[in-house]
Amino acid sequence: xxxxxxxxxxxxxxxxxxxxxxxxxxxxxxxxxxxxxxxxxxxxxxxxxxxxxxxxxxxxxxxxxxxxxxxxxxxxxxxxxxxxxxxxxxxxxxxxxxxxxxxxxxxxxxxxxxxxxxxxxxxxxxxxxxxxxxxxxxxxxxxxxxxxxxxxxxxxxxxxxxxxxxxxxxxxxxxxxxxxxxxxxxxxxxxxxxxxxxxxxxxxxxxxxxxxxxxxxxxxxxxxxxxxxxxxxxxxxxxxxxxxxxxxxxxxxxxxxxxxxxxxxxxxxxxxxxxxxxxxxxxxxxxxxxxxxxxxxxxxxxxxxxxx
Ligand code: NAP
Numbered sequence: 001x002x003x004x005x006x007x008x009x010x011x012x013x014x015x016x017x018x019x020x021x022x023x024x025x026x027x028x029x030x031x032x033x034x035x036x037x038x039x040x041x042x043x044x045x046x047x048x049x050x051x052x053x054x055x056x057x058x059x060x061x062x063x064x065x066x067x068x069x070x071x072x073x074x075x076x077x078x079x080x081x082x083x084x085x086x087x088x089x090x091x092x093x094x095x096x097x098x099x100x101x102x103x104x105x106x107x108x109x110x111x112x113x114x115x116x117x118x119x120x121x122x123x124x125x126x127x128x129x130x131x132x133x134x135x136x137x138x139x140x141x142x143x144x145x146x147x148x149x150x151x152x153x154x155x156x157x158x159x160x161x162x163x164x165x166x167x168x169x170x171x172x173x174x175x176x177x178x179x180x181x182x183x184x185x186x187x188x189x190x191x192x193x194x195x196x197x198x199x200x201x202x203x204x205x206x207x208x209x210x211x212x213x214x215x216x217x218x219x220x221x222x223x224x225x226x227x228x229x230x231x232x233x234x235x236x237x238x239x240x241x242x243x244x245x246x247x248x249x250x251x252x253x254x255x256x257x258x259x260x261x262x263x264x265x266x267x268x269x270x271x272x273x274x275x276x277x278x279x280x281x282x283x284x285x286x287x288x289x290x291x292x293x294x295x296x297x298x299x300x301x302x303x304x305x306x307x308x
Contacts, residue, residue: 010110012039014276014293016066021297038063113239122206130212135159151236157181
């Protein structure tokens with residue numbers, strides 16, 4: 001059993017920011033970051049809207065900087081994947097997938113979110129064989145091939161721009177005419193000649209035996225179906241909080257799995273805080289996650305100083 005003042009679950013911007021504040025307040029701080037510490041930013045290309053960077057920075061570099069900053073301040077970052085949280089008052093017991101246990105006076109849950117899938121026919125069978133939720137990770141395999149991107153948010157638009165650099169044709173499929181993506185990114189897509197938009201359309205089915213060969217699109221206004229040949233389908237339809245592992249704990253969540261917090265990032269359990277995308281339905285931005293992580297770190301430091 002490893003004892004610590006604070007255990008943070010998640011090494012994305014929320015977890016790292018919480019760690020910076022906690023460590024600078026004198027807390028012994030451990031981040032359990034999972035197999036790939038860094039979260040969704042590791043899959044993001046250019047970030048242009050994180051305050052303080054004059055030029056765009058890659059998600060990987062931003063996370064690498066945050067991890068180095070944490071380590072410089074004495075924070076330990078492990079690859080443990082926490083699967084269980086027990087206790088309703090300190091010390092809390094946390095168990096990692098390999099059975100390793102931690103005892104912590106305070107906990108910050110910053111477990112982030114993962115990609116949401118479409119749930120259509122053919123998707124499960126062809127995942128990893130033409131269907132991907134990460135253009136940055138898998139785009140290279142589709143060099144020179146025609147691909148489809150699904151979604152109307154920043155992820156879909158940025159994925160389309162990224163893929164358009166290596167694919168001859170990118171079709172962005174979105175279920176309505178309005179976009180969630182910001183205006184600058186939408187304009188960049190519209191200015192890219194090898195990206196075409198299929199609006200008011202959804203993917204009804206992904207076709208292919210060994211790998212993807214086409215999608216069946218349905219126009220939601222006319223119900224007309226069309227077949228679009230493609231080698232890859234990049235699904236970018238939002239995210240789901242990574243909180244299933246908390247089922248069975250006393251931490252309150254809403255029906256969609258988001259952890260409920262107050263404005264100080266406190267959960268319903270004194271000493272357990274939550275921050276970032278596992279608490280956020282609307283503003284899933286790195287800078288917002290870092291901000292909520294800072295609040296959680298400050299709160300955790302105050303809590304530990306009262307209880308140790
Ligand atoms: P998002 O903003 O929630 O957008 C998801 C998109 O998928 C929406 O357009 C939604 O359509 C569509 N959608 C949802 N379920 C669908 C389904 N079953 N079938 C078809 N379409 C579906 O998600 P995101 O793009 O992943 O972005 C998440 C957050 O991260 C956002 O806050 C975003 O701004 C942020 N982000 C920021 C950056 C950046 O600033 N550089 C980059 C990436 C992401 P509707 O619009 O009709 O609901």
